[in-house]
Amino acid sequence: MKIRSPSMVEMHAFLAVSRMKSFKGAAQELCVTQAAVSKAVQRLEEHLGGIRLFDRNSAGAELTERGAELRKLTQRHVLALESAFESFGNLLQSRPVRISVIPTLGIQWLLPRLPQFRQRCPDVDIEMRQFRHDEDFTRDDVDFWIEVKRPHRKWPDHVQTHYLLGRELVTVCAPELKARFRQPKDLQSACLLGHTNFPDNWARWFDAAGVPFSPRLGPSFDLTMNLIVATKSGMGVAVVPACLVEMELSKGELVKPFDMEVSCGRGYFLCSNKDAPSFSAGDRFTDWLVEQSNHPSLALAR
Structure with a gap:
C-alpha cells in the first residue's frame, strides 16, 4: 500500500501553528526553532500538492479554508496517537524489571545486594524469572539476563551484552585444610574439586602458578553453588570465581590457601534484546547493576 500521510513532525508543526496562530508560538510549544516549524509546514504544503494551509500576516497565521478542513480531519487522530504512545510509555515505566539470572550468581552475589537496590529505588519491583541453560534470549517474559560466557559460544546477533x-x-x-598447603605445588596431592562445565579451571590456575598439572580431579559438580557447599564441608579444594565466595570468605567459612587470582576469560554478562524499548525502571536497575559490579565486595557495596 502506498503511504499517503506525511510525517508526524509535519503534522505536529501544522497543528501547533493552528492552535497558537503563530509560528513563533508553535516553535516555543514544540521546543524547536521557528525555522524548523516553518520548514515542516512548507514540506506539508508541498506534500499536499502545493496548497496553502495558512494565511501569514503581521499578527501571526490564520488557517485557510483548506487548512481548517485538514485540521478537522486530522487533529483528533494525531492527538489520539500521541495519547496512545504516552500511555504505552507510562506502562513501560511502571512495570517491574524481569530478570533471569544464572542460579549461583543470583544466590551468592545478586540477592544479597537487592536490599540495597530496594532502599535506593523503593518504587522499582524486581521479578526473578526461571533460568534456562539453553537460553536463546527470545523470551518475552524477561527484560534482562545475567548469563555466563560459555566456551565456544557466540552471543546471538539480536542480543547486546555488557x-x-x-x-x-x-x-x-x-x-x-589451609595449613596443609604452603606452596602451590602442594595442591598437586590435594583432592581437587571440579566444575563439569569448566574442567579447564584448574589447568588455568596451575599454569598461572607455574606448577605442572595432570588432570586428576576429584568429585565434580555442575553448579558452582554445589561446589562451594562441598568445599565448605571439607571435601577438598576448589577454584571458583572470586565474586561467588565473598560471603564465605568474609565469614571465615572458606579461606584462600594462596592469594592469587587467575583470569578464566569468561565471566558474567548482562544481556538484553537490542530491539526492546528501554524503560525507566530497567535503566535504573541496570545502572545500579553495573555500579555494583565495580565493587570488589558486598561490604563496600553497601
Missing part, C-alpha cells in the same frame, strides 16, 4: 564481573578465579578450601 561484561559485569566473574573472570577472576581463586582457590578456596575449608579453614582446617
